[in-house]
Amino acid sequence: MHTIPIKSPYHKISVNYSFDITFIQDTVSFVRVICAEEFQNSLRVQYIGDALILDSNLKALWLKGYPRIRLEIHLQELPYTEIFRPCSIVIPETFRTHMFYLVDWGHYTNLRANVQVDFLRIDSAGDSFGTYQVGGSADNAELYCRGSAIYDLSQLVTDTCRAYHWSVSDMHLQVKHFLDANLFSSGNILVSGNPFVSVNGTGTGRVIKLP
């Protein structure tokens, strides 16, 4: 195990390599690298502008037994997070912070998160086939779901939610007051919580209210 301190301030995390990332709320900020000793030094942590860049120079994995590098990232707040490579992101314990804002520019992210935030936003790219499962609570949520991405936010209690749904898969939500549903594809939005729903868009998907 190898630990790298994170210097403040930074407002963005860019993930440029395929890692298995776990975010843990803590009073100090550092990255714990969990993998075989020979690969620990392959991690590259750089600061460019206000961005913390996570990268690795690990190549030719067929020669190295396809190792997975696990990063345990300890933070006080969750910054805006951009993902450029297939990743697994887990927030196992409820992370209490102002905002959870994740943009997936790549094709695949497996997100399992538990948050308590004022504002939550998730964007996935047009070729995405990732799964994004979030629980906890958010006052306000904005979702931009594309490709065949699966958004399962049925365990996330939101007051209001604006969903832009281009995905062919169904989206699961739990909204208390107001849902602004914009449907552009064949995917449905299945919503519980009995909110007032405004439906727009040109897609064939529907908003289905669950008890």
Next chain:
Amino acid sequence: MSQDSAWRKIVLEVKPVWGFIAPHHDYMGYFLEKNVIGFQLDAGFKTDGSRCWHHHYNFPVTGVGIYHSSLGNDKIYGTLTGMYFYINRDFTRPPGPVHFGNAIAFGLGYASKWHHPQNNPLNQVLATPINVFLQYHLQLSVKLGSHAFASCSAGLTHTSNGNFREPNKGFNIVTTTLGIQYDAFRNKRFPDRRKIIPCDSVSGILSLGVFSGTKAISRFNNSVYPVWGISAEQLFRLGAVTMLGTELVVYRDWSAFDQVPPETLNSKKESDAWFAVLSASLLLQMGRLAFAFQPGIYLKNSVPGNGVISDKIGLRYQLTGHWMASVSIKAHWLAKADFVEWAVRYTLKKW
């Protein structure tokens, strides 16, 4: 039984396979957990020098084989089983015990796992169980006994569906083998190299062809679109078993309207569905069979994503004096499959 009877010309080879998937997309690499392990069995016959092409390809072995291997992730990608025709030839025939050559195989591959939106969404590589199987290997063989050889080879194995369904990224597998070869013929009298076999005397061919195919354009769209076209080709004799020429192809692609940028949809017109390609044609002939390599460029193309380059690689078979059947994989950007082209050609003129 005569010296040249079929069983006296048989060549058998068993080859354990070791390799790895060369991922050309990051998400393919992400799901890989292990290297590729498998085996290959080949059974063929040594050509006996009775045809012109036997001499020009240095008396190759032709036959059928089976390939089976894992694909790096048993749960998502499963296994690949290929059945193929192959041709295996030595580059030269030195008198010593070491021989260097190459082998090419064409056939069909069965993938045990393929993409399904609900059941296997993480497999974004193959959408169909039956796919095209291609393999090219460089091979070294060393004589062990009177009929036995040890062989090792390295090359590339590819499988994809020719864009019959999406997703169709295809697997490129770097494969190596170590094998044992039984060659009933190799230690016998070698065909007389000085014997002169007359080759095809045709020095030029002008032919017309019609073809069809089907294609998919997106994993989000279940539609399968037809493609129909015609072609004209002129070939000139380059060598005893090679012909070189050009082919002009015009075809209608019914998927074009769904591929043009949305901002131009309102101005779409019938001509957007028509494409024209000018290709060079290189034919390597083996009797009635020929391998065709056709690099080309689009003369007319309304889909920007297609780029400028249009390639074709295929097999042709001479049915009669005038008729020929062919199957090719058409691609753009060198190796991005567009569709599988099934064609018949009629020879208008020979000279």
